[in-house]
Amino acid sequence: MSDPSPTLTPPARPALSVPDLLVAVGVLIVGALLLIGTLKIPFGINAFVGPRVFPMIVSVGTLALGALLLVATLRGHRAEPAAEEDSDPDAQPDLRQPGLILGGFLIGSLILVPLGFVVGTAVMYFSVGFAFGERRLPLLAGVALIVALITYVVFTRGLGLTLPPGILKGVL
Amino acid sequence: MDALTSLFAGFETALTPLNLLWALIGVTLGTLVGVLPGIGPALTVALLLPVTAKLPPVSAFIMFAGIYYGGMFGGSTTSILLNTPGESSSIITALEGNKMARRGRAAAALATAAIGSFVAGTIGTILLTFAAPAIAEIAVQIPPSAKFALIMLAFVTISATFGGSPLRGLISLFLGLAIGLIGTDLQSGQARFTLGYPELLDGIDFVTVVIGLFAIGETLFVASRLRKDKASVIKLEGNASMNREDWRRSWKPWLRGTALGFPFGAIPAGGAEIPTFLSYTLEKKLSKHPEEFGKGAIEGVAGPEAANNASAAGVLVPLLTLGLPTSATAAILLAAFQQYGLQPGPLLFVTSPELVWGLIASLYIGNVMLLALNLPLAPVWAKLLLIPRPFLYAGILVFSTVGVYSLNNSVFDLFLLAIFGVIGYGMRRFDFPVTPAIIGVILGPVAESQFRTAMQQSGGDMSVFVRQPLSAFILLIVVAALVVPQVLKARAARQGTVG
Numbered sequence: 280m281s282d283p284s285p286t287l288t289p290p291a292r293p294a295l296s297v298p299d300l301l302v303a304v305g306v307l308i309v310g311a312l313l314l315i316g317t318l319k320i321p322f323g324i325n326a327f328v329g330p331r332v333f334p335m336i337v338s339v340g341t342l343a344l345g346a347l348l349l350v351a352t353l354r355g356h357r358a359e360p361a362a363e364e365d366s367d368p369d370a371q372p373d374l375r376q377p378g379l380i381l382g383g384f385l386i387g388s389l390i391l392v393p394l395g396f397v398v399g400t401a402v403m404y405f406s407v408g409f410a411f412g413e414r415r416l417p418l419l420a421g422v423a424l425i426v427a428l429i430t431y432v433v434f435t436r437g438l439g440l441t442l443p444p445g446i447l448k449g450v451l
Numbered sequence: 452m453d454a455l456t457s458l459f460a461g462f463e464t465a466l467t468p469l470n471l472l473w474a475l476i477g478v479t480l481g482t483l484v485g486v487l488p489g490i491g492p493a494l495t496v497a498l499l500l501p502v503t504a505k506l507p508p509v510s511a512f513i514m515f516a517g518i519y520y521g522g523m524f525g526g527s528t529t530s531i532l533l534n535t536p537g538e539s540s541s542i543i544t545a546l547e548g549n550k551m552a553r554r555g556r557a558a559a560a561l562a563t564a565a566i567g568s569f570v571a572g573t574i575g576t577i578l579l580t581f582a583a584p585a586i587a588e589i590a591v592q593i594p595p596s597a598k599f600a601l602i603m604l605a606f607v608t609i610s611a612t613f614g615g616s617p618l619r620g621l622i623s624l625f626l627g628l629a630i631g632l633i634g635t636d637l638q639s640g641q642a643r644f645t646l647g648y649p650e651l652l653d654g655i656d657f658v659t660v661v662i663g664l665f666a667i668g669e670t671l672f673v674a675s676r677l678r679k680d681k682a683s684v685i686k687l688e689g690n691a692s693m694n695r696e697d698w699r700r701s702w703k704p705w706l707r708g709t710a711l712g713f714p715f716g717a718i719p720a721g722g723a724e725i726p727t728f729l730s731y732t733l734e735k736k737l738s739k740h741p742e743e744f745g746k747g748a749i750e751g752v753a754g755p756e757a758a759n760n761a762s763a764a765g766v767l768v769p770l771l772t773l774g775l776p777t778s779a780t781a782a783i784l785l786a787a788f789q790q791y792g793l794q795p796g797p798l799l800f801v802t803s804p805e806l807v808w809g810l811i812a813s814l815y816i817g818n819v820m821l822l823a824l825n826l827p828l829a830p831v832w833a834k835l836l837l838i839p840r841p842f843l844y845a846g847i848l849v850f851s852t853v854g855v856y857s858l859n860n861s862v863f864d865l866f867l868l869a870i871f872g873v874i875g876y877g878m879r880r881f882d883f884p885v886t887p888a889i890i891g892v893i894l895g896p897v898a899e900s901q902f903r904t905a906m907q908q909s910g911g912d913m914s915v916f917v918r919q920p921l922s923a924f925i926l927l928i929v930v931a932a933l934v935v936p937q938v939l940k941a942r943a944a945r946q947g948t949v950g
Contacts, residue, residue, distance in 0.1 A: 316644045327906045327907055333902070334632050337895075358880070358882035360672075367676055370677060370678065377671035377672075379674075381671070384848070387852070388862050391856070404849050407845035408844075409841075410674045412841060423845070434853055
């Protein structure tokens with residue numbers, strides 16, 4: 280659902296947009312999965328409306344809306360990417376940058392407990408900064424560590440939350 | 452006079468030194484986070500939730516009140532100096548205010564926005580003070596079937612009536628409803644859609660969904676299509692201030708904006724967009740300088756900004772009296788109440804008066820604090836806009852991580868956050884609005900429980916929704932809200948092709 284093929288100049292006769300088609304099919308699949316999940320919920324007892332009724336409404340509704348979206352897409356409707364404030368609507372979408380952020384985020388999440396909050400979030404910070412085009416790497420790494428450290432101290436000491444200390448256990 | 456007595460009691464709660472401090476921290480943090488580009492009031496409140504985790508409910512809500520109003524104030528600074536509205540209701544402020552700033556009138560634009568927000572916020576809070584208890588008194592008698600109908604009305608108006616495509620809004624809503632289903636069914640104890648993960652038995656925390664869809668989704672989307680040129684922040688010389696002429700041209704738009712904004716916030720009609728646009732059109736029509744509009748007319752900042760803040764106060768009326776959020780921010784406030792085991796609604800005025808009235812009193816206090824914070828300190832907030840984007844977005848991500856991780860101290864939640872981030876990216880790429888999904892997640896379970904209570908009471912008879920007059924009437928509006936715009940659109944299209 281993240282195929283980025285850009286909609287440059289809309290042609291006179293609307294051509295079928297493959298990414299939009301995939302989204303419509305995706306909604307239908309979600310609806311179908313919800314329906315399968317709904318049928319697995321046991322009937323409740325002693326209730327006029329059991330635990331199945333609402334999920335049934337939601338899954339059938341999702342299927343119906345997915346069908347409508349499919350029809351609209353087949354008739355040539357296509358979605359315009361949102362105009363977010365910091366983004367360039369005319370820029371060529373580049374999926375490497377979000378990939379980089381997600382990768383950094385997942386690595387950071389995995390090492391969050393064993394190596395600690397500070398190291399984990401510093402990795403996340405670094406990957407986002409890098410993906411957004413910062414190339415002064417020592418500076419970025421320094422800021423990443425400082426931000427992670429300050430966040431850790433404020434939230435654990437000041438607000439009493441528990442965050443994993445990891446390798447800094449005993450130091451902080 | 453009951454409202455006044457209760458309000459004074461509320462001030463007694465809110466004016467203790469400690470609660471004043473929480474209010475001050477709330478407005479400061481709210482402004483601070485709200486000023487950051489890319490973060491609207493809804494995300495501001497969601498991101499700051501962990502900060503209140505260890506507070507008692509009254510202090511937490513006093514702080515929320517400050518964050519809520521502070522986020523709104525902060526947004527106007529970003530709109531004016533950077534031309535980046537944090538949410539759709541600030542578009543007009545950005546449009547007209549940024550032009551003013553470019554003409555060297557940044558100080559006046561910031562001042563009219565801040566003072567207008569103060570005026571609107573205060574009048575709105577006064578209206579809230581008197582309307583809320585009256586509505587709560589009526590609301591106690593509303594049967595579950597009508598409450599269910601009201602939620603349907605909120606669903607339809609928020610997702611289908613406004614915004615680009617009703618179909619896409621409804622799909623977004625259903626996505627939210629589906630997410631809301633995950634977890635143990637409270638009435639029967641059945642696990643639903645947990646895919647065997649014990650972590651999902653408690654359901655997915657709304658904070659994870661909100662931060663994923665809003666903050667992570669936005670980060671991924673912006674990263675995928677980065678703007679190459681540097682955003683131009685307008686320098687602000689000195690404090691935010693207005694001259695005599697500015698005052699003369701601002702005060703009427705403030706009042707008119709307030710009059711438009713409050714009712715639109717109070718009815719379930721999809722937030723602050725409509726009144727800000729209406730206010731802008733109205734001011735343009737009434738102005739003696741219509742030629743200035745689009746080039747930086749002060750009325751075009753004063754009116755919409757007042758409408759925006761008045762609707763923020765209006766939104767609290769259905770939230771506190773019916774438990775019905777009509778904007779994404781209100782939905783997050785509702786969920787925050789639920790985290791404390793409180794259900795906003797008419798009974799809250801009876802069961803937790805010190806909380807409700809402390810909250811309302813702190814809205815007055817927060818407004819005054821915000822005015823004091825924003826006029827002289829405007830240059831300080833403006834400095835925040837100079838944070839380079841790589842550092843800014845990286846910081847938002849780290850803050851999101853703290854917020855989500857600290858809910859359950861679980862890395863599993865961080866994986867969920869990443870999934871919702873990808874979904875949020877897809878929603879932006881394919882033009883699905885995010886707000887209906889948030890409303891669906893938070894109101895879906897409430898809708899289900901009202902529906903089941905209504906059915907229980909009627910002995911399983913579905914016709915209760917048509918026989919109960921209020922329910923039938925509201926459901927009729929729901930159907931009309933779905934059908935009428937479509938008919939009008941089809942008609943306009945036909946006339947368009949004929950004529």
